Amino acid sequence: MSFGLGNLPYGVFSRAGEPRRVGVRVGDHVLDLAAALGRDVFAAPSLNPFLALGRTAWQEARGRAREAAAAGDHLIPLTEVTLHLPVEVADYVDFYASLEHASNLGRILRPGEEPLKPNWRHLPVGYHGRAGSVVVSGTPIRRPCGQRPSFGPSARLDIEAELGFVVGVPAPLGGRAGAFEDHVFGVALVNDWSARDIQAWEYVPLGPFLGKSFATSMSAWITPLEALEEARVEGRSQDPEPLPYLTRQTPWGLDLTLRIDLNGETVSTPSYRDMYWTPDQMLAHLTVNGAGLRTGDLFASGTVSSAGQPGSLIELTWNGAEPVKLPDETRTFLEDGDTVTITAWTSHGMSLGEVSGTILPAT
Amino acid sequence: MSFGLGNLPYGVFSRAGEPRRVGVRVGDHVLDLAAALGRDVFAAPSLNPFLALGRTAWQEARGRAREAAAAGDHLIPLTEVTLHLPVEVADYVDFYASLEHASNLGRILRPGEEPLKPNWRHLPVGYHGRAGSVVVSGTPIRRPCGQRPSFGPSARLDIEAELGFVVGVPAPLGGRAGAFEDHVFGVALVNDWSARDIQAWEYVPLGPFLGKSFATSMSAWITPLEALEEARVEGRSQDPEPLPYLTRQTPWGLDLTLRIDLNGETVSTPSYRDMYWTPDQMLAHLTVNGAGLRTGDLFASGTVSSAGQPGSLIELTWNGAEPVKLPDETRTFLEDGDTVTITAWTSHGMSLGEVSGTILPAT
The missing domain is CATH 3.90.850.10 (Fumarylacetoacetase-like, C-terminal domain)
Known part of the structure; x- marks a missing residue:
């Protein structure tokens, strides 16, 4: 499968009428990280708050995202979301x-x-x-x-x-x-x-x-x-x-x-x-x-x-x-x-x- | 007087232990705009929220700042404040x-x-x-x-x-x-x-x-x-x-x-x-x-x-x-x-x- 559990790239998505939040791509779905992991840092309109946390937090989140993706919960078809600029670019x-x-x-x-x-x-x-x-x-x-x-x-x-x-x-x-x-x-x-x-x-x-x-x-x-x-x-x-x-x-x-x-x-x-x-x-x-x-x-x-x-x-x-x-x-x-x-x-x-x-x- | 009522430049200041906010320089004092005008846009750590409002709002604020400065209220000696980067620079x-x-x-x-x-x-x-x-x-x-x-x-x-x-x-x-x-x-x-x-x-x-x-x-x-x-x-x-x-x-x-x-x-x-x-x-x-x-x-x-x-x-x-x-x-x-x-x-x-x-x- 393309975008399998060894990949799990991060992005920012929204569903119609809902605010932007952070997700991870799993196949043709996006895993809603805010919902799956219950952390405020993912209920953000860019990856920046998560990016600021550093490698230990990134690794821990990746492990938990993999578990959630494998469990198959909180997955939204890509056809139902809009993807946004993932990063608030500084320089x-x-x-x-x-x-x-x-x-x-x-x-x-x-x-x-x-x-x-x-x-x-x-x-x-x-x-x-x-x-x-x-x-x-x-x-x-x-x-x-x-x-x-x-x-x-x-x-x-x-x-x-x-x-x-x-x-x-x-x-x-x-x-x-x-x-x-x-x-x-x-x-x-x-x-x-x-x-x-x-x-x-x-x-x-x-x-x-x-x-x-x-x-x-x-x-x-x-x-x-x-x-x-x-x-x-x-x-x-x-x-x-x-x-x-x-x-x-x-x-x-x-x-x-x-x-x-x-x-x-x-x-x-x-x-x-x-x-x-x-x-x-x-x-x-x-x-x-x-x-x-x-x-x-x-x-x-x-x-x-x-x-x-x-x-x-x-x-x-x-x-x-x-x-x-x-x-x-x-x-x-x-x-x-x-x-x-x-x-x-x-x-x-x-x-x-x-x-x-x-x-x-x-x- | 240097920095008289025809000048009134904008900056961001703080007093010890207090958050940053927007002020206007009047002589050797800073006019605390958040206190003087009672508007949230000045209780901010940069000028950006105020800058985004546009010229009509800028002119209106300037008029009200001049009145407040003339009245002499909410003036803090420059010696009591720290000045900060006034703008969150985009590009x-x-x-x-x-x-x-x-x-x-x-x-x-x-x-x-x-x-x-x-x-x-x-x-x-x-x-x-x-x-x-x-x-x-x-x-x-x-x-x-x-x-x-x-x-x-x-x-x-x-x-x-x-x-x-x-x-x-x-x-x-x-x-x-x-x-x-x-x-x-x-x-x-x-x-x-x-x-x-x-x-x-x-x-x-x-x-x-x-x-x-x-x-x-x-x-x-x-x-x-x-x-x-x-x-x-x-x-x-x-x-x-x-x-x-x-x-x-x-x-x-x-x-x-x-x-x-x-x-x-x-x-x-x-x-x-x-x-x-x-x-x-x-x-x-x-x-x-x-x-x-x-x-x-x-x-x-x-x-x-x-x-x-x-x-x-x-x-x-x-x-x-x-x-x-x-x-x-x-x-x-x-x-x-x-x-x-x-x-x-x-x-x-x-x-x-x-x-x-x-x-x-x-x-």
Whole structure:
């Protein structure tokens, strides 16, 4: 069964006329945790109060959820609920951790130059995105307008297939974070929609802004780290060896395969296993300057591209030069009405759910 | 009297053992608004519930606060209270709106090239910062560590004197913001602390990250737009003429002078009047792609530099080449124990309060 007792991802749902609350997915049902476990922390409109409790509480709740799911009580068919943004996002950070993606973009955007900037192999490059425009899977995505540099709707609307890491336990400002598993609750799928034409004009010298801030989609279900034990692998080897603060303490590479479907056709299946920077390194870097963490912080991996399997259309179509063939048409960038669905699985076949969105025309 | 009845900035305070609540500064006192006006919205630990009410409510509260202040009731000496971060910051955006600052940094960082990038006169360049590291004036600032590119404490710790604009009324995701004065409640002073060595190594190609995210200080008092009527001026002329969505509808240039004191010595007095992009243009740009607004969003102007009066040490010392003379010493960048205080006034002598911070050694 998909979404079996070894999975049990967390989300926020509501039934018609009822308030939002926390549930766990079991097959095609949601287990009503507030009802099943009788705890106030689950009668909340986001996962944040539960996330703040920390790993011991997360593990205890997971054990009790498994018992309740096995008992079969308090299960509501998914068809009877609406799923909501699971996390009240505090700060949203996006990294750039795929060697293939960074190299491809370097070749496309700066032909004739060394594809990677000098810093790339020394630190996980990242930047802050807009927390307020993170939306749940299924939310329609309005095509943004902006300077391309002439003003109008983006003509180069793209996707970025990513993994997102959800922070539960805070770290104080001025201090440093501890171990990855002491702060991070779990993993979401993320589509960091990108307007390449807006981004190309605006991003020098301070980075992406309006080319990204119109919407970022995340999956409705957050997979707890405990469910990913079987997927953990050594991270990709790194040269040069990273500085001590970036040393991997324990394996947080993840053997996952993503699948990108465009209007129902699979266009790419990037492997997360090949990412250059692992999420524990991202967390260590993010906080080494004393930035601190808050419950609800979300940091994403950046586009997951592996050899021959890119995580964005700009790579897949080589900046529009090589359109993707669909059954009855081709695509360079996204057209109005297009639907993109990103799914992911472990090599053992466990699902990480999906993040999906359909493009609405510009207004 | 400083902070007279024409000023009345808003903040959040507490007395020993009592919860945080909203007050208005009157001279050297704080007017306890919850007690004076008897409204729950002021018995809150941040201004956000009040900010969400919108301009009509803001104007009505201002009138009633003025009456209460004139009556002299519910006034508590500032010496008896602690001031807190006034706003629960949703998203923090930093612009780059001073022609002198952008030109100076171009000359310093890219000598021999055209100082301004091609986009600079066409849009207010901006990027997202870290909302979770915004702290109230007076909070000590821990010197950050990071890759410079060798690892260690920043040796080029700098300030950026800015104005910050606090959003009250939200705009929906996918839509556009209305008029500046329909969304923005008021103005704060901001010091966007910057580790120049960390920033220089990390910022290509995705912009500033750890070089900024360790701390951003804001004033404890937010000056409502109504108090700044006398400071409003036409914005600086722009060439080329901006695109229609950036057209100024009504004057939101502000005739303010900032003063930067380093260990009690004034080192620069930049004029805000000379900023190239006005805050109404920043808001229009920020939301033109459908990014939306949330109550508590903070967007800052970027460093306020005017001719001969820069708003950062990297400009004032020309990247350390021309140290600033203090009575008994010199400075290139900040040393441990240094205190920076930024104040601002209208040409009529009305104060916008201060933002201050002292550097603690790295840990």
